[in-house]
Amino acid sequence: MCIDGFRFAWGRTEAAGWKGDELEYAVAVEVLEFRTADLIGRTMLVFGPPRNVAGRWKFDSEDAPMGDGMFAGKVAMVTGGGSGIGRATALALAREGASVLVGDLNEAGANEAATAIREAGGKAAAVRLDVADGQSVADAVAAARSAFGGLHVGVNCAGVTLAGDLLLDVSEAQFDQVMAINLKGTWWCLRAQIPAIIESGGGAIVNISSTMGLVAGPRSSSYIASKHGIIGLTKAASIEYSSQGVRVNAVCPGGTATPMISDQVRAALVPLHPIGRISEPEEIAAAILFLASPAASFITGVALPVDGGWTSH
Numbered sequence: 001m002c003i004d005g006f007r008f009a010w011g012r013t014e015a016a017g018w019k020g021d022e023l024e025y026a027v028a029v030e031v032l033e034f035r036t037a038d039l040i041g042r043t044m045l046v047f048g049p050p051r052n053v054a055g056r057w058k059f060d061s062e063d064a065p066m067g068d069g070m071f072a073g074k075v076a077m078v079t080g081g082g083s084g085i086g087r088a089t090a091l092a093l094a095r096e097g098a099s100v101l102v103g104d105l106n107e108a109g110a111n112e113a114a115t116a117i118r119e120a121g122g123k124a125a126a127v128r129l130d131v132a133d134g135q136s137v138a139d140a141v142a143a144a145r146s147a148f149g150g151l152h153v154g155v156n157c158a159g160v161t162l163a164g165d166l167l168l169d170v171s172e173a174q175f176d177q178v179m180a181i182n183l184k185g186t187w188w189c190l191r192a193q194i195p196a197i198i199e200s201g202g203g204a205i206v207n208i209s210s211t212m213g214l215v216a217g218p219r220s221s222s223y224i225a226s227k228h229g230i231i232g233l234t235k236a237a238s239i240e241y242s243s244q245g246v247r248v249n250a251v252c253p254g255g256t257a258t259p260m261i262s263d264q265v266r267a268a269l270v271p272l273h274p275i276g277r278i279s280e281p282e283e284i285a286a287a288i289l290f291l292a293s294p295a296a297s298f299i300t301g302v303a304l305p306v307d308g309g310w311t312s313h
């Protein structure tokens, strides 16, 4: 069986059940052939309908054991890792074997996420990080290298939203703050991570944009500008550094159930998603892991909507 360039040996069926009106199997498979030698011989769990197990990788259980997955031996850094999408991504990377540096302005949040990873048997360290400060970002990359010996994956998730005011009512200070964290913060991360990843033998960066990086809406002009800018930075960096072994992609989440958005906003967002609900952070993390993984080895410079169909309108 071949999926995305992997050749698998069929393994045991772990579980089967109905998903909607389709029967879905979870099958443990052994990787027989892949360009990245360190995946060969590993067991991975894939699931989907019986004739198309190329459905989805399984990343989404908080209880799944930490350890020996497709990021084994790799070092990852997640900004904004103390909450929401960043926290879910840090846990998922650790579950797949990565050593994870969790960075966040909220040091307590970063510590909690790193502790959760370690208590589950994974490898993690935490730092206080302000992505709006270039020195702080450089220090975090240095901390990842000194704790774990390199850097292969950067996930740039730290962000703030400023919603509510019309463009004419947003102050210069508010506009500058959103830009400094969301857009310039991503720029600082790229500047620090790219050389570290090249020196570590290559890897991938995933920047977190938004559906608001692809389309616009009212009363979010600074956020929308910053998220469109992140896609521009992603494309530019991919053109300049992919040939040196650093793939750079962006994920554009739709509404996601994190502390960033209130219950009221969540309810208002649901009708925008043809799938009929907003996302869980783990569903965004799964897309981030895909883009960071060898399964996406020929993908660079894309802005992937993970938005329940929002931008198909």
Ligand SMILES: NC(=O)c1ccc[n+]([C@@H]2O[C@H](COP(=O)([O-])OP(=O)(O)OC[C@H]3O[C@@H](n4cnc5c(N)ncnc54)[C@H](O)[C@@H]3O)[C@@H](O)[C@H]2O)c1
Binding pocket: 079, 080, 081, 082, 083, 084, 085, 086, 103, 104, 105, 106, 109, 129, 130, 131, 132, 157, 158, 159, 160, 161, 181, 185, 208, 209, 210, 211, 252, 253, 254, 255, 256, 257, 258, 259, 260, 261
């Ligand atoms: N939740 C959504 O609906 C949604 C939708 C699209 C995109 N996003 C994007 O996803 C990313 C993660 O957001 P989330 O929903 O998980 O929100 P969240 O508020 O749960 O997490 C954001 C994290 O970023 C941290 N942070 C803020 N400023 C920082 C700084 N200067 N330096 C370092 N860390 C900082 C916060 O402390 C927080 O832990 C953001 O970039 C956000 O714009 C979220």
